[in-house]
Amino acid sequence: MVNNEQYTGCTISTHICQCFDKLTEKEKELLEDKSVTIKYKKGETICKQGSFASHVMYMEKGLAKVILNDGKNSLVLKIIPEGQLLGLSSINDEHNTFQYSSIAYIDSEVKLINLDFFKQLVAQNSDFAKEVINILSSNSVLINGRFFCLTHKQSYGRLADIILCLSNRVFKSDQFELQLSRKDLAELSGMSEETVIRMLKNFREERLIEMKGKNFKVLDYSKLQQISEVG
Amino acid sequence: MVNNEQYTGCTISTHICQCFDKLTEKEKELLEDKSVTIKYKKGETICKQGSFASHVMYMEKGLAKVILNDGKNSLVLKIIPEGQLLGLSSINDEHNTFQYSSIAYIDSEVKLINLDFFKQLVAQNSDFAKEVINILSSNSVLINGRFFCLTHKQSYGRLADIILCLSNRVFKSDQFELQLSRKDLAELSGMSEETVIRMLKNFREERLIEMKGKNFKVLDYSKLQQISEVG
DNA sequence: TACATTTACTGATATGAATCAGTTATTTTC
DNA sequence: GAAAATAACTGATTCATATCAGTAAATGTA
Numbered sequence: 001m002v003n004n005e006q007y008t009g010c011t012i013s014t015h016i017c018q019c020f021d022k023l024t025e026k027e028k029e030l031l032e033d034k035s036v037t038i039k040y041k042k043g044e045t046i047c048k049q050g051s052f053a054s055h056v057m058y059m060e061k062g063l064a065k066v067i068l069n070d071g072k073n074s075l076v077l078k079i080i081p082e083g084q085l086l087g088l089s090s091i092n093d094e095h096n097t098f099q100y101s102s103i104a105y106i107d108s109e110v111k112l113i114n115l116d117f118f119k120q121l122v123a124q125n126s127d128f129a130k131e132v133i134n135i136l137s138s139n140s141v142l143i144n145g146r147f148f149c150l151t152h153k154q155s156y157g158r159l160a161d162i163i164l165c166l167s168n169r170v171f172k173s174d175q176f177e178l179q180l181s182r183k184d185l186a187e188l189s190g191m192s193e194e195t196v197i198r199m200l201k202n203f204r205e206e207r208l209i210e211m212k213g214k215n216f217k218v219l220d221y222s223k224l225q226q227i228s229e230v231g
Numbered sequence: 232m233v234n235n236e237q238y239t240g241c242t243i244s245t246h247i248c249q250c251f252d253k254l255t256e257k258e259k260e261l262l263e264d265k266s267v268t269i270k271y272k273k274g275e276t277i278c279k280q281g282s283f284a285s286h287v288m289y290m291e292k293g294l295a296k297v298i299l300n301d302g303k304n305s306l307v308l309k310i311i312p313e314g315q316l317l318g319l320s321s322i323n324d325e326h327n328t329f330q331y332s333s334i335a336y337i338d339s340e341v342k343l344i345n346l347d348f349f350k351q352l353v354a355q356n357s358d359f360a361k362e363v364i365n366i367l368s369s370n371s372v373l374i375n376g377r378f379f380c381l382t383h384k385q386s387y388g389r390l391a392d393i394i395l396c397l398s399n400r401v402f403k404s405d406q407f408e409l410q411l412s413r414k415d416l417a418e419l420s421g422m423s424e425e426t427v428i429r430m431l432k433n434f435r436e437e438r439l440i441e442m443k444g445k446n447f448k449v450l451d452y453s454k455l456q457q458i459s460e461v462g
Numbered sequence: 463t464a465c466a467t468t469t470a471c472t473g474a475t476a477t478g479a480a481t482c483a484g485t486t487a488t489t490t491t492c
Numbered sequence: 493g494a495a496a497a498t499a500a501c502t503g504a505t506t507c508a509t510a511t512c513a514g515t516a517a518a519t520g521t522a
Contacts, residue, residue: 007301015325068375070238073383077375092368093361094246099372122361129360130324130353136367137323141330143371144299144308147378151421152304155479182500190382192480197501213488213500386509413470423510428471444470444518 008228009149009161009189011079012169015138017058019085019131027121027128034117039109040064042179046086046102046110053090053098055112059083062108063170063179066100067187076188077143079105081170085135086110091119106179150190153231158189159199160227163209167218175217239459240380240389240420241396242296242310246369248289250316250362258352258359265348270340271295273410277317277333277341284321284329286343290314293339294401294410297331298418307419308374310336312401316366317341322350337410381421384462389420390430391458394440398449406448 023031037060040046046057046064059080066086068075077100080086089099122129149161162185167174178185182200186193203209208224210217218224254262268291271277277288277295290311297317299306308331311317320330353360380392393416398405409416413431417424434440439455441448449455 007299068238068379070379070383073379075379075382077378089368089371092365092372094365094369095372099375122364123357126354126357126360129357129364133353133360133364133367134323134325136364136371137320138325140320140367140371140374141323141326143374143378144330147308147374147381148299148301148304148306150378151306151381152301181498193499194481194501195479198479201501412468424469425471425511426509432471 006229007145007148007152008165009146009153009158010142010165010169011076011146011162011188012081012165013078013084013138013142014169015084015135015142017084017135019128019135022125022127022131023121024125027125030117031113031121034114035111037109037111040104040107042104042106044104046104046108047098047100049098049101051098053087053096053115055115056088056090056118057086057102058111058113059086060109060111062110063105064102064108064110065105065184065188066102068100074187075190078139078146079170079188088132088135088139090115091122091132105184153228155189155191155195156199157228157231158191159185159196159203160224162189163203163216163218164221164224164228166216167221174221175215178214178216237460238376238379238383239396240377240384240392241373241400242307242377242393242419243312243396243400244309244315244369244373245400246315246366246373248315248366250359250366253356253358253362254352255356258356261348262344262352265345266342268340268342271335271338273335273337275335277335277339278329278331280329280332282329284318284327284346286346287319287321287349288317288333289342289344290317291340291342293341294336295333295339295341296336296415296419297333299331305418306421309370309377310401310419319363319366319370321346322353322363336415384459386420386422386426387430388459388462389422390416390427390434391455393420394434394447394449395452395455395459397447398452405452406446409445409447 020028020031040062049069059082061082064080064086066077066080068077080102086102087098089095122132149158166178167176182196183193186196189196200211204211208220210219251259251262271293280300290313292313295311295317297308297311299308311333317333318329320326353363380389397409398407413427414424417427420427431442435442439451441450
């Protein structure tokens with residue numbers, strides 16, 4: 001088999017966060033003491049790039065984006081679905097501030113875990129540390145793929161990627177009510193809002209998708225897949 | 232202070248790899264047994280994306296690029312200078328193949344460390360594990376910055392970034408003999424070879440750099456910095 | 463030294479996608 | 493339930509940068 005890697009702009013890791021399974025009963029109890037669950041409304045900032053990081057987060061319920069921002073532009077690094085960690089890069093001793101911002105796409109519940117305690121777990125439980133390493137490196141693979149996609153595919157391919165990702169990984173259905181605005185979609189696929197709108201229109205005209213307001217239905221997976229592949 | 236983060240297309244981490252300092256004398260001895268140093272000529276492949284990963288690498292001498300490739304295009308993720316690890320993502324249990332290729336820019340010497348032994352070190356020495364986590368997360372920060380830069384800056388800014396990176400971090404001098412071809416520079420800054428050539432010419436005409444064949448000299452750092460910032 | 467090959471460079475042209483300037487539709491708010 | 497605000501959409505235009513098609517220079521080789 002020839003390995004012609006396919007990169008997608010997909011933003012969601014399929015890696016299942018298993019790190020808490022590695023904890024002892026005692027550690028799990030302590031974890032509960034050292035954490036608190038907070039609710040965020042759609043659009044609210046869960047963590048802010050540059051501010052001091054005192055906790056690692058775990059998405060219990062909801063959906064959020066992770067973005068880099070230079071004051072002018074923003075880049076969506078990934079999406080955090082239920083059951084994934086957020087802000088793991090803060091466990092690096094050299095960075096005591098959040099390296100990115102996270103904003104809730106929909107109403108969400110997030111467990112905030114005390115950072116020092118999290119670091120302590122890494123130091124004392126090597127299975128836990130190993131799993132953290134797995135998560136970090138899976139995350140790199142995801143972001144590298146997205147990096148490739150956003151720099152080398154053209155817009156139609158990137159948009160097809162995002163639609164496939166939303167359908168397959170986020171909503172896990174061929175039809176879904178998309179809470180994201182066209183602007184959000186544009187940010188996700190790294191292009192302008194107007195271009196997204198025009199391209200979605202084309203996809204609809206070619207019967208690849210159906211669209212009524214926020215309701216999406218994917219009609220032709222294989223054609224979208226093909227568009228994703230040719231770039 | 233307002234935090235207007237500046238992202239650069241710089242490809243080199245300033246993180247100093249300290250993980251081997253964390254080893255005991257006995258572990259250091261074992262490490263020598265479990266590793267072998269190989270010489271690579273300029274242009275040679277040090278590791279190949281998709282092939283089975285049986286070792287982690289350490290750049291003892293030389294310079295190499297780390298690239299993603301889909302058979303058509305390639306993306307330089309980062310550059311590995313002397314004193315840095317390469318192929319660390321292989322320690323993830325889910326990926327037993329190299330996630331990227333690495334090619335020597337110049338003649339290089341690379342220490343190949345047995346992967347199972349490396350994993351064993353992670354499991355048994357928590358300071359070592361912690362340092363590995365630091366390296367992984369520093370690496371993410373670097374690549375995220377580059378991701379932002381290549382997707383949001385335009386060509387002049389990206390090229391300025393690369394020139395500054397080469398001068399400040401790789402060669403650590405305002406003049407250097409660049410072993411890389413124009414094509415390499417194009418790949419690094421994510422644009423076509425012709426565009427690189429035209430823009431270098433402009434930089435020279437505006438007296439930002441001097442250029443005679445492979446010999447480069449940076450004349451105006453602050454102007455290049457400014458070009459990098461405006462994008 | 464001559465020849466072949468690769469690399470560096472130049473100009474003309476094509477094009478993908480952003481930007482600008484609106485209108486229409488849908489939410490939100492009072 | 494009307495007014496205001498936001499989001500969705502459309503068309504015209506501009507622009508950055510890739511691509512194409514070459515020539516010139518440098519490097520490798522016989």
